[in-house]
Amino acid sequence: MCKRVQFKQHMSTYHLKSLEEYFVNYRKSISKPEVFWGEIAEEHFLWRKPWTSVCEWDFDKPEIKWFQGAQLNITENCIDRHLLTRGEQTAIIFEPNDPQESAVHITYNQLHEKVCKLANVLKDQGVKKGDRVCIYMPMIPELAYAVLACARIGAIHSVVFAGFSSTALATRINDCSCSIVVTSDGSYRGQKTLDLKAIVDEALQQCPSIKSVLVAKRTENPVHMETGRDHWLAPLMEKAVSDCKPEIMDAEDPLFILYTSGSTGKPKGMLHSCGGYMVYTAYTFKNVFQYKNGDVYWCTADIGWITGHSYIVYGPLANGATTLMFEGVPSYPDYDRFWEVVAKHGVNQFYTAPTAIRALAKESLEHTKKHDLSSLKVLGTVGEPINEEAWHWYNDNIGDKNCPIVDTWWQTETGGILISPIPFLTPTKPTYATLPLPGIRPVLMDETGSPIENNSAQGRLCIAQPWPSIARSIWGDHQRYKDTYFSAFPGYYFTGDGALRDEVGYYRITGRVDDVIIVSGHNLGTAPIEDAINEHPAVAESAIVGFPHDVKGNALYGYVILKETGADRNTENLKKEINQIITEHIGPIAKLDKIQFTPGLPKTRSGKIMRRILRKIAHNELDNLGDTSTLLNPDIVEHLIENRL
Numbered sequence: 001m002c003k004r005v006q007f008k009q010h011m012s013t014y015h016l017k018s019l020e021e022y023f024v025n026y027r028k029s030i031s032k033p034e035v036f037w038g039e040i041a042e043e044h045f046l047w048r049k050p051w052t053s054v055c056e057w058d059f060d061k062p063e064i065k066w067f068q069g070a071q072l073n074i075t076e077n078c079i080d081r082h083l084l085t086r087g088e089q090t091a092i093i094f095e096p097n098d099p100q101e102s103a104v105h106i107t108y109n110q111l112h113e114k115v116c117k118l119a120n121v122l123k124d125q126g127v128k129k130g131d132r133v134c135i136y137m138p139m140i141p142e143l144a145y146a147v148l149a150c151a152r153i154g155a156i157h158s159v160v161f162a163g164f165s166s167t168a169l170a171t172r173i174n175d176c177s178c179s180i181v182v183t184s185d186g187s188y189r190g191q192k193t194l195d196l197k198a199i200v201d202e203a204l205q206q207c208p209s210i211k212s213v214l215v216a217k218r219t220e221n222p223v224h225m226e227t228g229r230d231h232w233l234a235p236l237m238e239k240a241v242s243d244c245k246p247e248i249m250d251a252e253d254p255l256f257i258l259y260t261s262g263s264t265g266k267p268k269g270m271l272h273s274c275g276g277y278m279v280y281t282a283y284t285f286k287n288v289f290q291y292k293n294g295d296v297y298w299c300t301a302d303i304g305w306i307t308g309h310s311y312i313v314y315g316p317l318a319n320g321a322t323t324l325m326f327e328g329v330p331s332y333p334d335y336d337r338f339w340e341v342v343a344k345h346g347v348n349q350f351y352t353a354p355t356a357i358r359a360l361a362k363e364s365l366e367h368t369k370k371h372d373l374s375s376l377k378v379l380g381t382v383g384e385p386i387n388e389e390a391w392h393w394y395n396d397n398i399g400d401k402n403c404p405i406v407d408t409w410w411q412t413e414t415g416g417i418l419i420s421p422i423p424f425l426t427p428t429k430p431t432y433a434t435l436p437l438p439g440i441r442p443v444l445m446d447e448t449g450s451p452i453e454n455n456s457a458q459g460r461l462c463i464a465q466p467w468p469s470i471a472r473s474i475w476g477d478h479q480r481y482k483d484t485y486f487s488a489f490p491g492y493y494f495t496g497d498g499a500l501r502d503e504v505g506y507y508r509i510t511g512r513v514d515d516v517i518i519v520s521g522h523n524l525g526t527a528p529i530e531d532a533i534n535e536h537p538a539v540a541e542s543a544i545v546g547f548p549h550d551v552k553g554n555a556l557y558g559y560v561i562l563k564e565t566g567a568d569r570n571t572e573n574l575k576k577e578i579n580q581i582i583t584e585h586i587g588p589i590a591k592l593d594k595i596q597f598t599p600g601l602p603k604t605r606s607g608k609i610m611r612r613i614l615r616k617i618a619h620n621e622l623d624n625l626g627d628t629s630t631l632l633n634p635d636i637v638e639h640l641i642e643n644r645l
């Protein structure tokens, strides 16, 4: 696989084929980022107008601009330019929740038609360039069409994961004042049928900016259709014209907003722009998965998360790939579903989350053995650190020790993968994301905020210079963007993660160093969960920490102080009610695994909760609690320990 190719020394290579080539390109990307990205962008994409400068940036402001002056439309790059050469090739394979239902193969020609039609429907609804469109849908083809239709007409999509509650949906719609929601009557998830439209209806009671709702039919369950506001999507698409001229966008025009949890307050609407995002996701898709023409690639994420945006939709389609969209869950109808789908479609690259691997590793190996997995060439993971055991299970049982595992580290904010092995090129090492991709300059910071130069070190992970797909702002709150990412270490982008660098320079991400907890690969901020719990009439105060969980990676442990009125309540019922409130405010993903009622929380003299102590108790690490004598209420620590769960 590591065939040495002749490459032109003066040109940047789009498709890296040897480790040597990686190093040459890496060095060039760091010393001459403008030349490096300029060459890649020029050679491999369709621009309507060239740029006047490749990159201008200032991390102090912060302001980052790539390919300024250039014009393009990302859907021309993801669809139109493939029509002449691969119009009849499958662009998207849709694999439904129920294996009895046939999979659907959507060719590039068909994708073009669907996206154009939906783009025209959006236009008919009055959607214009720059308007925000909320997409709240299950993993059905219409979701991909909707995302691309927005991009076609220059509307900014804001996809909200369809597992979020109506309150969470309303917050996101209102934050960027969307004018329209695209949704479906319902969704299938394993054995469950969820009524998505009812959730939208409830959310919209608090969303004055919404003028219309487009509803795709999926489950056929009866739904309320508000006259004048709600429209079935299919008949409108049927009537719509099947061609739609792409809106010509400036490279720095916004492409989408995607919300991610912060340590405090409301979710952050990360704003991504057109040109740089396209170049970086396409380039990283090609290299990190070593995708070759004719391969079938499958990422099991939901398009509601950044992984789905970048590596189900934009990255693969920009490369003319065949990308699989899966509606279901790994456990339905049985725990072999992933492997059945791999065998059925001859999947070559498979990309999933450590949580899914750990859940499947607990089941019988018969599930993997039943299916022919020999088509697989590359395996990927994303979203949280992968533990050694899960890594080996994946390597042995799914890859048959024959498929490199790419442990890809990145974030909603980064738009694309930043640290990852390149399969067949970079020797892998379990639990290590290994080396930075071209264009990425990781820096570890020590306790004093100075960069650590040597290897065999651990620190806070920052990135020293911009790459094309870095988020440009937080929607409506540029100050928060600056405060969150560019203030802790002036002159650097701060990731919020800790990492270690081994003796050869490989990186291993050790986890969040802020109050974000990653549960089953989902980022959850502690503050919004605590706010939800505190809404319960019997609750006075609460604090959430994470603790290790063998499948989810982390689970949530809540310490809750009850008001006097709540003290004689049945605690089991209270626990259920607390989780119910969390489900209503955020969604079931944020439910607590353990709830400990306590008369107090350890606080500093200035009234700050000492989360470090709560974390240690939840982790059952009681030997080294540190100095508790300075606490306002040192006695509470003993009480918490005695009653820990």
Ligand code: WTA
Pocket (backbone or CB within 6 Å): 260, 305, 306, 307, 381, 382, 383, 384, 385, 386, 407, 408, 409, 410, 411, 412, 413, 433, 495, 496, 497, 509, 510, 511, 512, 518, 521, 522, 523
């Ligand atoms: C974590 C997901 C360890 C990390 C693409 C990051 C990882 C957060 C890895 C972003 C990995 C992601 N190893 N940790 N390979 N990939 N993370 O925004 O803490 O949903 O900051 O983006 O996930 O999560 P997000």
